[in-house]
Amino acid sequence: MSDEFDLVVIGGGSGGVRAARMSAQFGAKVAIVEEYRYGGTCVIRGCVPKKLFVYASRFNGLFDIAPTFGWQVDAKFDWPTLLANKNKEIARLESIYEKLLDTAGVTVFHDRAVLKGADTVALQSGKTLKAKHILVATGGAPFKPQIEGAELGITSNEAFHLETLPRTILIEGGGYIAVEFATIFAGLGVDTTLVYRRDKILRGFDHDLRDGLEDEMRSRGIRFRYGYHIAGLCKDGEGVCVSFSHGEEATFDKVMFATGRHPNTDGMGLEEAGVELDQSGAIVVDEYSRSSVPSIYAVGDVTARAALTPVAIREGAAFAQTVFNHAPTVVPYDLIPTAVFSEPEIGTVGLPEHVAAERYHSIDVYVTRFRPMQNTLSDRTEKMMLKLITETASGKVIGCHIFGPGAGEMIQLVAIPMGMGATKADFDRAIAVHPTAAEELVTLKAPSYRIIDGEKTGV
Structure with missing residues (x-):
């Protein structure tokens, strides 16, 4: 026996939750399925905890100038305190997300979902959900290169849960995540090095921004290694020995990969259901977020359009307006403001x-x-x-x-x-x-x- 819904949303992140809530408010019978924690990447292990870490890292600079305003400061940093308070705030936000769904009348599942056709979702627990419409909003995950010893490196996911703050760290990458975490760790007193296969951070940004940030990062003691990449990792005592593509080796307490993200589409039954994926594994959609299967839609990072939380939220809202409020709505992608929370x-x-x-x-x-x-x-x-x-x-x-x-x-x-x-x-x-x-x-x-x-x- 299957439970029947007008909409089943797979993924309890920002885009999926917005779509589920609005669709329910428009009168649809809605279910949402999330296998990890409600709130998605942004709330649980992305924008929100990162911004809290950013705030923590900036106190160092404020203490430096405090004496010029008459303040005498004798401060020390405690990493476990930051982690505990961050975890408490994330748990609070997760609870709010679930309450908002419940208030809207959405049926909430904590489970893993797999497509079994254009109108059927199978849950790992054994339950089957039938749906007139299915929305995939499973987001993305950090990418790890296929190199020897890659398991010794961390990503942004693990960076939020380190038991101790490393003394030294190597971060590979040159985008948002790489430069943000480089300035976070440096601000917290970690000896930080960034390696990037290109010749300048923040590809695609205005050149004055790129040059200005690199100069200021260098002034804060962050080192840059351009033009090569990590070729392999191996254990070296309590640290990680890095073999670089040009032959050099060096050891760091931690190595972090910040070289991009990939869509969460593996093992979901999408291709078996006839959903077209691009070369990166992202779901191909039209301007209304509809996939190659008319009853299946997708929003957020899983579509590889603009991988930003506010965009996913807007896409989720546009989906609900289009499908359940009879108001076809498209999202404008030509003027998206964004911030890099570096220092x-x-x-x-x-x-x-x-x-x-x-x-x-x-x-x-x-x-x-x-x-x-x-x-x-x-x-x-x-x-x-x-x-x-x-x-x-x-x-x-x-x-x-x-x-x-x-x-x-x-x-x-x-x-x-x-x-x-x-x-x-x-x-x-x-x-x-x-x-x-x-x-x-x-x-x-x-x-x-x-x-x-x-x-x-x-x-």
Whole structure:
């Protein structure tokens, strides 16, 4: 005997939970299945615990400048305390997710789900669920390279549960996760090295952001090894010996892989059900998140579109509107703000300079750099940067990039006028809030330079 539902959601992360709740509120009979913990990657072992670790790592820098404000600080860091408090907060959030589902009338399962066709989901416990619609929202998992000794390395999943803080760590990668954890560990006093097969971190970001972050990371003692990668790992006493692709060897207390993520689609019966997957294993979907099987949909990281929690939430909401509220809804992917919670922080939305220069005949670039006010009483030399990119003819703001304290908070608000098609003149009409870093966005006067057909000129 099968339980019958209008919708069965597989995956209890941000996208799946939003889709389940909204669909139930639109009158659908909904079930959701999660094999690990409700809240998904973001809440359990991603954005939320990472941001808590970021906050912890920043106290070190604040203590450095505290004497310039008259404070005498004698502080020491205790890793077990951070872990215990982090775990308590994650458990609280997990409980909230389940309560929200229950309040919405969603039937909640703690189980593993496998597709048995276009309308059937089999649970590991033996129960079978029938569904008019199935939504796959199983997210992604950290990637480990297929090298000898890979099991000796950790990923971001394990980094949140280390029993002791290592003295030394090697992090492989050059994206969000790699640079964020590099600055977290360095801020907590760990001797940190980053190895990356390319020649610069944060591929695809504006070059001023990439250069600025690398400079500041180096000033914090983080070492970079570019142009090669980890070829193998082996045990070396209490540490891990790393063999690099160019022949060198070195030993570290911990080695962390931050070289990307892959979709969680293995062993789910997707291909047997006729669902098309791409080369990475991601589910191929149309603009309404529908797969090659009309009754099966997918949202979030499992689709390899934009692997960001707010995007997954928006996709889950759009699915519910489309399927159960008779309001076909698509998600705009052309203007997604994002933050890198490194130290210093990055906030960015729109086009980086090199891309804007390729797409437009002429662009104006406004750049300002200055010491953050919190550092002006100290001898710290780090600079904050704010950068606006506009299309010359219309003045439309097509890119904004912020580097420094509060960048993530600021970029969220910048994304609103940019989404409305704001021009530089619209920014100029705003009255500045003083003294703030954000006021620079509305007080930039003449362009720093102009790029016409790829050629940089003065203005």
